[in-house]
Amino acid sequence: MKRLTTTQLRRKPREGERIVMVTCYDATFARLVDEAGVDAILIGDSLGMVIQGHENTLPVTLDEVIYHCRAVARGSVRPHLVGDLPFGSYQESPEQLMTSATRLLKEGGVQSVKLEGGEEYAEGIFKLVRAGIPVMGHLGLTPQSVHQFGGYKIQAKTQNAVERLVADAKALQDAGCFSLVLEGIPAPVAERVTAALEIPTIGIGAGVGCAGQVLVLYDLLGLNEGFNPKFLKKYDNFHRRVVEAVGAFATEVRAGSFPTEDHSHYPSH
Ligand code: KIV
Numbered sequence: 001m002k003r004l005t006t007t008q009l010r011r012k013p014r015e016g017e018r019i020v021m022v023t024c025y026d027a028t029f030a031r032l033v034d035e036a037g038v039d040a041i042l043i044g045d046s047l048g049m050v051i052q053g054h055e056n057t058l059p060v061t062l063d064e065v066i067y068h069c070r071a072v073a074r075g076s077v078r079p080h081l082v083g084d085l086p087f088g089s090y091q092e093s094p095e096q097l098m099t100s101a102t103r104l105l106k107e108g109g110v111q112s113v114k115l116e117g118g119e120e121y122a123e124g125i126f127k128l129v130r131a132g133i134p135v136m137g138h139l140g141l142t143p144q145s146v147h148q149f150g151g152y153k154i155q156a157k158t159q160n161a162v163e164r165l166v167a168d169a170k171a172l173q174d175a176g177c178f179s180l181v182l183e184g185i186p187a188p189v190a191e192r193v194t195a196a197l198e199i200p201t202i203g204i205g206a207g208v209g210c211a212g213q214v215l216v217l218y219d220l221l222g223l224n225e226g227f228n229p230k231f232l233k234k235y236d237n238f239h240r241r242v243v244e245a246v247g248a249f250a251t252e253v254r255a256g257s258f259p260t261e262d263h264s265h266y267p268s269h
Contacts, residue, residue, distance in 0.1 A: 003111060004039055004080040006134045006178040012039070012212070013200045019179075019212025021082075021202055022220065025051050025068040027075030029217060034076040041079045042114065042214060043069045045086045045144070050218045057143045060086040062100050069108030082136050083110035087144040090115055094124035101133050114181065116142035118168025122175040129176030137172035139165055139193075140206065141184025154205075156185040162192070169193045169201075181214060182206040184231075205231030 012019050021040040024030050025047045033041060047068055048060035062085070069083045083104035090097040101113045112134035115121060125135050140155045149155070156165045165185070172180060180201050182190045187207020194201045194209050203210030219227060222234035223242070252258035 003078060006080070006112060009039060009080055010178055010200060019200055019202055021212060021214040023047075023214070023216045023218075024072050024076075025217075027071045030072040030075030033217065034078055038079050039212075040082055041072055041076060042082045043072050043084060043108070043110065044114075044216065045084045046216050048086075050216060050224075056146050058087045058146075062086055062089040062103060066103060066108040069104060069110050073109035080112065081108075081110040082112050082114050083108045085113055085115045090121070090124070091117075094127050097121070097124040098127060098131065101128050101135075102131075105133060112136055112178070114138055116144045118164075119171035122171045125172065125175040125177060135175075135177045136179045136181060136202075137169070137177040138181040138183065139168055139172070139185075140182050140190075143183075152184070154184050154186065156189045162189050165189065166193055166196055169197055173197050173199050179212075182210060205229070 009019055019040065020038045021042055022033050022038050023044040023046055024033050024041045025043060030041065043065060045057040045060045045065060047064070048054040048057040051068070052060070052064075054060075065084055065086050069081065073081060085097070085100055085104070089100040097115070104110055104113050113128070114136040115125075116138040118137075118139060125137075128135050141149070141152060143152070146152060156162050169180060177199060179199050180193075180197065182193060182201050182203050184205045185193075187209060190201065190203055190206035191209030194211060200211035202212040202214050204214050215232070218224060219232050220235050222237040223239055225239040249258065
């Protein structure tokens with residue numbers, strides 16, 4: 001089966017279907033989320049926090065994102081793969097953006113790239129799209145601007161900020177983005193942006209009015225007990241499950257009850 005294309009993703013909301021995207025960073029989880037039937041996988045720079053243990057996404061390098069893209073590409077078959085452009089890999093110039101995005105497709109094996117920011121990247125995005133590189137935009141609480149925002153704070157809370165957000169969204173659409181992530185903004189604002197665009201919006205912490213939803217995989221699995229923002233629904237408690245499973249292994253090893261003969265090799269077998 002072939003991977004979903006940007007055309008198929010764009011068609012979904014028109015056919016009354018919501019787009020389902022999750023982040024993923026390795027081949028094992030890629031196989032699982034593919035089997036679960038997600039439409040798209042974002043190899044997000046959130047890997048800096050959930051994989052590497054950094055405080056924010058800023059230290060992540062392009063080489064690191066490419067490494068994880070390759071693993072996810074090997075592990076999955078059907079979902080569309082979006083490679084995230086990390087901080088410092090595109091902000092300098094449209095030329096730097098072209099070089100980094102090209103590497104994500106050539107070396108990472110993804111089908112599109114995502115970048116954070118608005119109208120200021122329109123020229124570079126236009127060039128990428130003309131060169132055959134599909135682009136997903138990302139507006140609102142864009143984590144690479146955490147220091148500019150002074151923390152992970154809900155954005156677009158004033159009339160001016162809302163107007164700027166709508167203008168940025170339209171500029172990204174006009175530049176050729178096939179879709180747009182809206183993160184950390186009031187639900188009515190996300191609804192307004194979604195209504196103003198022809199391309200689908202994919203929300204995270206942006207309410208019910210988007211054309212699709214994305215969550216960080218480790219968050220929706222409940223791997224981090226201490227991370228409980230309002231927007232997050234944990235669909236399981238893998239923090240507890242992992243601690244219990246590994247704890248049971250440790251108990252049995254210490255008690256000498258694992259391995260048993262069932263788990264042992266003998267010359268006659
Ligand atoms: O890096 C990431 O995981 C993201 C999502 C939160 C949209 O950008």
